[in-house]
Amino acid sequence: METAAAIQPTTKLWNGGKSPFNVSYGKLMMWYFLMSDAFTFGAFLISYGTIRFSQNVWADPNHVFNAFPLTGHTNLPLAFVSLMTFILILSSVTMVLAVHEGHNMNRKGVEKWLVFTILGGLAFLGCQAWEWTHLITGDHAVLVNGTLQHWGTTVSHNPWGPEVNYNGAEVASPGPIAFGGYFFGITGFHGFHVFSGVVINGIMLVKTRLGHFDQRGHYEMIEKAGLYWHFVDLVWVFVFLCFYLI
Amino acid sequence: MSQVTTAEITHHHDDKSQVKRIWKTFWLLLFLTLTELGIGLTIYTLHKGANPNHTLVLAFKGLVCILTLAKAFYIVSIFMHLGDEIRNLIMTIIVPLMLFVWFLTAFLWDGNAWKNLRNTDAGSRPSTEKVQQQTLPAKENGKPD
Known part of the structure; x- marks a missing residue:
């Protein structure tokens, strides 16, 4: 009898009438969408890893990403991308605080934290725009077939190959062409997620202001938008690892 | 429209402790990120040397990967509240991964x-x-x- 009593609560979960996972349909589907999106990003990053493993040389991130706005040519490896990471983590915190205020049915609180989250997202996108512009319009001496050329980092040009001797000076040679495509492709796809996250949070802010969630009796939509926003932060953690740290 | 009862919305912690938990996670993530940054700069310094120790560089890169997985765990578990969901749901997300x-x-x-x-x-x-x-x-x- 004792075992029957112990089993009963778990079997009851699947008897129908309520969600066996104890979540609403929308939230469960958001989780499954995010899982599929994780596979998409994972496939991109693993493809990048495969190509990188197949090469004898690769661009050194400490040389490629060493610029900071308004500091000219000062060598500041990893500084700017650290700021971007900090912005995204902070906006993740403001989002989870918005979700928390939603639990308490505090409309003003949700509005306040959503505004901060949106500002964080926009700041991140601004940083990425600056970084891309800096890379694409950059001017690096590269020795191509015995003559010096000046290249930026694009999907077709990689001026970050191994250094070679040219008239007594060390000059870079062209690096693996895949670098630019993978960098702009994956950070671009992530940036698109940030952009759509900002749009979704904007819609949530408008709906909160209009009192839609108060009428509905719960702020679960904020939770779903929050899941998406945290996922964007989660992906950045891995992009940060794969492109900037290792 | 969705029929959500309040019981279905994840909310297991009382107000004060939940906010404290969120900020604690933030400081933890910041600490992990700064550690990663420190390791990244160490790798940079090692590469600048005449004869970089490749085993050491590889070990540091492995360490950053582990720290990244720790960050991912805290984001998913605390910020996305997956740690508060019931075990069956956690498994349907984790097992396919x-x-x-x-x-x-x-x-x-x-x-x-x-x-x-x-x-x-x-x-x-x-x-x-x-x-x-x-x-x-x-x-x-x-x-x-």
Whole structure:
């Protein structure tokens, strides 16, 4: 009898009438969408890893990403991308605080934290725009077939190959062409997620202001938008690892 | 419209402790990120040296990967509240992600195999060009392509 009593609560979960996972349909589907999106990003990053493993040389991130706005040519490896990471983590915190205020049915609180989250997202996108512009319009001496050329980092040009001797000076040679495509492709796809996250949070802010969630009796939509926003932060953690740290 | 009862919305902690938990996670993530940054700069310094110790660089890179997984755990568990969901739901999310273990192993192994091939005579460019040159006379003999 004792075992029957112990089993009963778990079997009851699947008897129908309520969600066996104890979540609403929308939230469960958001989780499954995010899982599929994780596979998409994972496939991109693993493809990048495969190509990188197949090469004898690769661009050194400490040389490629060493610029900071308004500091000219000062060598500041990893500084700017650290700021971007900090912005995204902070906006993740403001989002989870918005979700928390939603639990308490505090409309003003949700509005306040959503505004901060949106500002964080926009700041991140601004940083990425600056970084891309800096890379694409950059001017690096590269020795191509015995003559010096000046290249930026694009999907077709990689001026970050191994250094070679040219008239007594060390000059870079062209690096693996895949670098630019993978960098702009994956950070671009992530940036698109940030952009759509900002749009979704904007819609949530408008709906909160209009009192839609108060009428509905719960702020679960904020939770779903929050899941998406945290996922964007989660992906950045891995992009940060794969492109900037290792 | 969705029929959500308040019981279905994840909310297991009382107000004050939940906010404290969120900020604690923030400081933890910040600390992990700064540690990663420190390791990244250490790798940079090692690379600047005349003879970088490749085993040490690899060990540091492995360490950053572990720290990244720790960050991912805290974001998913605390910020996304997955840690507060019931076990069945957690498993339907985590178990499929185990595919990544095979995915990473197989593809990185493949990439490495390509590198090894590239560095042998069979995979190097000059011999490929030799093969192409040998096929050229066939065209001159007037045979159709």
